[in-house]
Ligand SMILES: Nc1nc2c(ncn2[C@@H]2O[C@H](COP(=O)(O)OP(=O)(O)OP(=O)(O)O)[C@@H](O)[C@H]2O)c(=O)[nH]1
């Protein structure tokens with residue numbers, strides 16, 4: 001039973017934009033839900049700030065390469081920085097098992113019928129780690145370019161991963177997600193020679209939606225471009241640790 005959030009009765013059931021938005025009651029429920037989420041996100045953010053844990057929320061379509069990116073990142077940086085991973089999946093422990101194989105602490109959150117992580121789930125997830133022994137917390141959200149967008153988890157940044165097999169128009173089609181993100185990783189660039197994907201057009205769509213978003217092109221398969229991501233991550237984590245309260 002949880003004191004802070006008053007849970008313990010039933011697991012999450014929620015209604016959001018899947019219902020009729022013209023129904024004022026649904027809109028009110030949605031607002032209450034987001035207000036409650038934001039309060040819990042603030043509490044997560046405070047806990048993470050106290051310990052100086054730099055926290056990223058990885059969002060993307062299914063299969064864009066979030067878990068592969070995490071594996072590569074942990075393999076490369078785990079000797080320099082202390083990581084933990086929260087794995088959000090609808091079902092199965094496949095991703096959590098892949099992360100556990102790297103030796104980094106991981107906790108899995110199955111959302112069941114839910115289509116995104118929320119701050120409440122993440123708050124309980126934090127209890128599974130020794131936050132004072134961490135530099136970076138990675139949260140892999142449920143693969144979905146829509147629902148995770150409005151949910152603040154208390155993270156420092158949302159990082160949107162787009163793979164070149166998905167088409168260059170995704171920033172235009174899912175603008176909320178690309179607006180919410182600080183950094184966009186364009187993954188699977190090794191496949192560019194085989195696809196009609198127009199990289200310049202994708203970059204310009206992304207800039208149109210979010211002019212301030214940083215963009216890194218990379219391939220988790222060949223490792224191309226990963227150095228820039230590693231450098232950004234390391235620098236951000238160091239800054240956050242210095243600011244620990
Ligand atoms: N060619 C190529 N394949 C990649 C790359 N990165 C990941 N993949 C492949 O893409 C597939 C999906 O990768 P995952 O890392 O499981 O993707 P995910 O985003 O974690 O997927 P979900 O958790 O289901 O949303 C796997 O077969 C990976 O091997 C890459 O840079 N290039």
Ligand SMILES: [Zn+2]
Nearest residue numbers: 002005006007
């Ligand atoms: Zn709770």
Ligand SMILES: [Zn+2]
Nearest residue numbers: 066067095140
């Ligand atoms: Zn995954």
Ligand SMILES: [Zn+2]
Nearest residue numbers: 018115116147
């Ligand atoms: Zn949804």
